[in-house]
Amino acid sequence: MINKKYSEFENFDEDYNFDSNEFVDIPNLEDELESEIKKTKANLKKAKIMLIGGTGVGKSSLINVVFGKDVAKVGHGVPTSRGIEKFEIPGRDIIIYDSEGYEIGEDKLEHFNSNIISTIESEGICTVWYCISTPNSRITDYDKEIIGKIKSYNIPVHVVLTQADKSNPTKAQEMKTTVKAECGVESFLVTTNYIKIQNPKTNKEYGYLELENLLKFTTENITDENLRLAFVREQRCSLKVKEEEATRIVNQHASGNAIVGFSPIPFSDAPLLLASQVAMISRIICVYELEEQESGIKGIIQAIGLQGLMQQGGKMAAKFALGQAMKFFSGLGSVAGGMINGAVAATFTKTLGYTVSTICYKMKEDEINNTKKTAFLNGPTTEMFLSVFKNQFDKLGQR
Template identity: 30%
Template sequence: MAGFQTDESLLRNIDAEIKQLGRTNIIVVGRTGVGKSTLINAVFKEDVATTGTGSPVTKNIQKYAIPGTSVTLFDSRGLEMKEFKKIMEEVCSFIKRCQKNKDINEHIHIAWMCISHTSNRLEEGEIAFVEMISKYIPVVIVITQSYDEDNTLFNIIQQKFQDPKVIPVVAKEKSIRKGYPPIPSTGLPSLVKTTQELLPAAQQIAFLAAQNADFSAKILKAHGIVGASAIAAAAAGAIPIPFSDMAVLVPIEIGMIISITAVFGFEIERSVILALWGIFATASGASIVGLGLASLLKFIPGVGSVAGGIIDAAVATSITTAFGEAYIGILVVLFKENNGAKPTKDQLLAKCKQEWKTKQDS
């Protein structure tokens, strides 16, 4: 990267933060015909069975790695009543085996139990399955094909279970009668929100990055990342930092860039993060670590005057917040210009360079 002296500590910071990004593993179960594939494809905007890297892990469980993401789906064979007990035992045995792994990234983190609204009943086998699997992992009961407002099945499930969340969903817009408006897709944002809340913290970013049913969930998580980073910066600034020693904030800023970039669905590469930091630092010919944060001061009213002085907790918080929110704003504009589709990494870097230069010149 011309014009920048790459510091080894910066590279170590980048590598350390990348290692902290988790993987998310979801198991999807339900009877044949309940719409599992339709649901999966609607959430991830992928024909997962076609584009995913599929491989059998047991006789009744198929594994799909969603391309370009850190999410893996495990799809169980239809839970037909005549083989319900056998499949249930196999799925539970598989989950227990995964949970014994010391690496949390190899665990199964959540289950989506799909029950069709059209059945309007809860089978004994489905009850047994939810009760068994919820001993090991969180379960979201997804009432698929919820084409009308009859709440009978929803109420039955709510009365039967205390813990599992119940989300009615129409995964794909459906035409019922000719001449009548189609039934719109509903419930997917609720499923995304509920799933995120039930996942371990390390797995939330991977899931939100992969899902494409609710873009606002990515934005909300990104704001949360900024908030957490600002708190960390405040802690770092609790002991006033001489302006010349602002490099102590670099790991916080690097972690924030990586997490925000990841939650918007970009594959995280060291070269991309290094390029982004170089753009944001805009200290041509200088050390990235030494001067990377200095250029951020001009965006914060009343802070520029501290140059050469002291950075305290309030200023460190302001720097971090301004930096993070500016980056989120750039990403939102970029996705909008790309009609909601994920831009390429070249588009990301070009847009950041353009927008950051505009902010500096203004």
């Protein structure tokens, strides 16, 4: 049942029988979306990740699982300084810096230390994954020292306890406790060998253990919007991480659209609202890497049922504009009108964003699994889109 907060939408079709273009001059959506996607991609920055750890800890395997396409093999390593290689693939917005293991000896350690810090400063590293082999069951004093120095430069550093599937679980948890207590950073038990056995507590497969948590934590610690989007987009390991970033984008736009609803100029907000929604959709499509499909932008619009979306969007925008006009009628204050319009704008934008994200998720999932039998791989129909839209709207009303 729809929450009272959103009950004004319940009988909308019966109460308002407007043509979808009556109040809003809807632009050519293909051109608008294509332009917005190009703008979004042009603003992306290269997410630069540094991996530190000795030979044999599994850094190359970690890179390949997270970023796909055998980055560590396909990418051309270019030495940036002694002991550090830079891997970059044309067309990708991720750059990996891989350090060799350090050698024992005061002079050698100091030189290694200097190289790490100078690379972080000169290359603009956005996060560091410090890799330690879990089966070794020890964290050295030097590990603690270099982690502390990286932290002092305000660079997020996360300890990745690799090869965790080969370690005693009790000792592995003890290592996590030690890292937190003695280094003051989070650590994550990770394997690059997918574990299909189910966890009795969660009823889910163990998978890559805490690798998804590492990706989520890394994402949360990238504050630059364009770096953050690049990292989430380029990681190929977790659709859940992409979905959470899409949700954050939706909430960001919905909040902005609620503010738009308080504008005192009647009818002026609807085109503004529409522009924000197109920008939101473009960012979501980029998160899921669906803009490069062979069918192009037109195919994506058809796949997410955008024609049906704008038919609904035009109606909602019509009511939104009508609400603006109501603020100027005798007895209706602008504050009350603004509150109504803010709810309309935010609710529709959220419903739209969650719908696009849900369908993009399913499309990407089918693409990854090569599930040719499902409807989403070939692109859902407008009817399917509107069904998801209604379901997401109902969920919002229940919150």
